[in-house]
Amino acid sequence: MENYDVIIAGASFAGLSVASQVRGKVLLVDKYDIGTFQISACGAPYDVIKDIGCEDSILQISDTFSFHVNNKIIDIQLEKPYCTFSFAKFCHILNSKNNADFLKAKIVGVKKRGGLFTLYTSKGDFSSGIIADATGWRASVAEKLSPGYVHRDMLSFGIETEVPYQCKTFHFFYEPDLIQEGVGWIFPCGEFSRIGVASYIGQRKLMGKLDSLLGRFNQKRQRVHGGFFCYCLKEPVVEGVFVVGCAQGQTLPLTGEGIRKCITYGIRCGEIIQQIVDGELDLREGQNEYSRFALRAKRGYDFLLKVQNGLLKTSEENIKMVARIISKRMVSKFVERYYRDI
Ligand SMILES: Cc1cc2nc3c(=O)[nH]c(=O)nc-3n(C[C@H](O)[C@H](O)[C@H](O)COP(=O)(O)OP(=O)(O)OC[C@H]3O[C@@H](n4cnc5c(N)ncnc54)[C@H](O)[C@@H]3O)c2cc1C
Known part of the structure; x- marks a missing residue:
């Protein structure tokens, strides 16, 4: 041996x-x-990917997160940009x-x-x-x-697919109509995007929800990847x-x-x-x-787990209110710095 x-x-x-x-x-x-x-959707802070020497894998960089809540889009400007990369x-x-x-x-x-x-x-x-x-x-x-x-019992589950859809910002969907106990996203990757949905409570039947999000952008499901995360x-x-x-x-x-x-x-x-x-x-x-x-x-x-659990119980209206508050420049700076320090 x-x-x-x-x-x-x-x-x-x-x-x-x-x-x-x-x-x-x-x-x-x-x-x-x-x-x-x-x-995964392979999204990460730009400086993390650069600092580890993998800058050449980057596909797209953006400094805006767009939150879709209650039929409204709330943009949050980031202090430090985020990127997607080729796995x-x-x-x-x-x-x-x-x-x-x-x-x-x-x-x-x-x-x-x-x-x-x-x-x-x-x-x-x-x-x-x-x-x-x-x-x-x-x-x-x-x-x-x-x-x-x-x-x-402490696992989330997510799936996503890559489609020829182009956009400029990272999109997150907190919409019960789309998914009750989770989130949807679009991560831009240059010529294409990674579009996905995840369930905080580890629900695995997500194909219909993924199709529904794709349908909003006239896209059809391609090869799907994903899995659990703890x-x-x-x-x-x-x-x-x-x-x-x-x-x-x-x-x-x-x-x-x-x-x-x-x-x-x-x-x-x-x-x-x-x-x-x-x-x-x-x-x-x-x-x-x-x-x-x-x-x-x-x-x-x-703390993030408490917010995640709270999100499962609160109304869409409350989520929208919090997103609006966070979108104010001073607040978003504070939240981003706190989050990045975790
Ligand atoms: C749909 C989805 C989208 C996501 N998007 C993002 C994102 O955009 N940004 C982000 O930061 N995080 C994202 N995540 C979370 C991210 O994917 C995980 O945090 C990350 O993959 C964990 O990395 P890891 O190296 O710990 O484990 P993994 O990436 O899971 O890798 C584990 C490795 O171990 C190997 N392995 C497992 N068991 C065995 C075995 N018995 N024998 C040999 N090899 C084995 C596997 O083949 C695999 O290569 C996403 C997760 C999902 C499900």
Whole structure:
């Protein structure tokens, strides 16, 4: 059985961010080829994508969010622009920043004996003293070591499709007629747009709602992608495994924004792991340091979850009133800064 300094499970936003910081003998495992398993609209703050060196993957930049509430459109001007990017290009650029061995295989099991993990995959078994689980909401490693780690009642579900529709701003639809317990969106991507709908309560029957949103813009559904995402922050270290990204619940409630968080937490997790590999931190110190970092924004997550739950109960008229208040320049600046600090 081959032994590695570090094994990273999952090679999407979180896994690739961890890998970008770790040297030594590293194994990166994913059941799909890198950059082929897109679930998201790939919208993120422009500076986050630029700072991680993936600017070449950007498709469109805009500094306006347009909220559709109660048949009105309320524009919110952003201080810092947002962008969409190509998932494949982003992953390939970020992947070029590591020297890990990539293995396309499904993780089917894990065992811990003493300080050593054995990872069982569809293409053989591998061992390491350090594992990072970045396998998304399923938390495929952590859940196997600690059954019940995944809170199935704390998952949102979304789907979207890419259509040849062009627009200038990011659109969000808070309209009960469209979707009662969630949100719709249009993310502009240059020649095309990603149009989608998501349910905060994990409702999976969304095709009709997606078709209805597409119909408003005379568009027809193309290939659909999407999935669940977890919005509840959980323990960052489970049985000694570092849990990163959506696996730890790092996708924000209310907005469903996860990429920015996966990158930030992934990079910090990778830096800490490298310090452990270099002997600057012992394993326990590194785990404590990562736990502190990954839970530092818990109050912000809890607050957004309260707003998300409140949104499910409040009237469209109230949502419109709040959106109007937020659209005032001073208020929007404050809200944007608070949100970006979470
Ligand atoms: C429809 C939709 C739209 C979204 N839009 C946005 C957006 O515009 N902006 C934003 O910030 N966030 C968005 N999100 C949320 C965002 O997609 C997640 O926060 C993000 O994908 C989490 O990244 P991750 O790396 O943690 O996990 P994932 O992206 O889920 O990646 C997990 C990786 O692990 C691999 N894996 C899983 N299990 C195994 C296994 N057993 N063996 C091997 N490999 C495995 C998978 O193949 C995958 O590559 C959206 C989500 C949805 C559903």
